[in-house]
Amino acid sequence: MAAGAIATQRHSIKGWGRSMNNMNCHNTKLAAALAAGILSLAAAAAARAQEPGAASRLSLKRAVALALQNSREVALARLQQTLAEQAAEVNRSDFRPNLYGGSGLGYTNGIPQTPGGVAPSLFNVAYVQTLINPPLRGQLRAAQERARGQRFEVERARDAVIVRTASAYLELAKVRHSLELLRKERESAQKIVDVTRERSGAGLELPIEVTRTQLASARIEQRIVQLEGQEEALEGELRHLMAIPSNERVEVAAEELPAVPEQPASELVELAMSKNPELMLAEAERRAREQRLHGERGGYIPTLDLVGQYSLLSRINRYDEFFKRFQRHNLNVGIQVRFPLFSARTSSAVAFAQTDLNVAELELKTKRSSLEIEVRRQARRTRELDAAREVARLELQLAQESLRVLQAQFQEGRTNLRDLEKARLEESDRWLAFLEAAYGRQKAQLEVLRSTGQLARLLQ
Secondary structure, three states: OHHHHHHHHHHHHHHHHHHHHHHHHHHHHHHHHHHHHHHHHHHHHHHHHHOOOOOEEOOHHHHHHHHHHHOHHHHHHHHHHHHHHHHHHHHHHHHOOEEEEEOOOOOOOOOOOOOOOOOOOOEEEEEEEEEEOHHHHHHHHHHHHHHHHHHHHHHHHHHHHHHHHHHHHHHHHHHHHHHHHHHHHHHHHHHHHHHHHHHHHOOOOOHHHHHHHHHHHHHHHHHHHHHHHHHHHHHHHHHHHHOOOOOOOEEOOOOOOOOOOOOOHHHHHHHHHHHOHHHHHHHHHHHHHHHHHHHHHHHHOOEEEEEEEEEEOOHHHOHHHHOOOOOOEEEEEEEEEEOOOOOHHHHHHHHHHHHHHHHHHHHHHHHHHHHHHHHHHHHHHHHHHHHHHHHHHHHHHHHHHHHHHHHHHHHOOOOOHHHHHHHHHHHHHHHHHHHHHHHHHHHHHHHHHHHOOOHHHHHO
């Protein structure tokens, strides 16, 4: 009997081994089929991505980077910066060596001389370099300050593009999520209309209740139409900012802005005073006008130029008839000093530059005061929106818990379908309120980052 049991056990083991082999073979075939299916799906997805109208899923960071890369405003600001630097180089040219050569032909009767009082020559070379000229030096330094300040104009243009792109991205994500909720609301509202109509037909509800539920359903439909138009406009704006083809759908994700440590209003004001691009640009303009005033005040002191001239003369102008000695090659090198004994321009230029500087200083003080007020207002607004978002979150949580309770009661037959759908509508409304509060908080955070010069965090 033991031998029979052993034989039976061996038979069962062999059968189990054959079944395992069959199972392994089947699993191998199944794995191969799954792998082939995954590859075919990947290939199909890649093909769809290359087709016109394929969706382009972008993160917030990528969307901002694309917008900056394709922004005409940023490109224009950079060209203006280059233009300001080149203008400073033009002003600098007066203090660099300048060499001119020339010749001419004319008729003389009497002592040979040109209209400028110089002896006519076959060929001449003139060298001029300004060494000391305070008004020109002041203009040069003012142009250099404006060129350095122009980089803050580039930063301001970058910040404007970042805020515009991030706002459109976050709002589009909010709108699409809201549309999903409203379409579910539409289904629930239609169920309520149907149930109310049935109860009215059975004499359990007044006809006015049917009209009331139809009105609620129509309002939901109106909000859906409005949000669909808003979605189309936001998607078009994002495509324009990122230079994406008009037939390509832009897919966005619900993202949070990079976390920023909570800072008191005093620290935010300090950051704004040291990093705000508009304020930095105003300070650069004030320094430029200050340099201009300093240069104009130096107009009362002498100017000094390094000059030189070489001329090749000829006897055809009859120099030997008017001068005792003729010399073919002539070279003159030296310095030219001019003393401003009386200059009406200097006093007027100083008065103009002083008034111009006073205007710049007053504008700068006004900008500082306005910026401090704005940053403190934004800090208060951010705290208020934080509290509003928390309230909206708790209201949503309460609506979800109430819905779960009603679902359990409905399954037990202790409530009706209309009450359940009303609870679903309430939960959806709370979702919409929470999304709106969250977006308002994000937009306020963007403005704070912009005012304090911290928008670069979005690209990190």
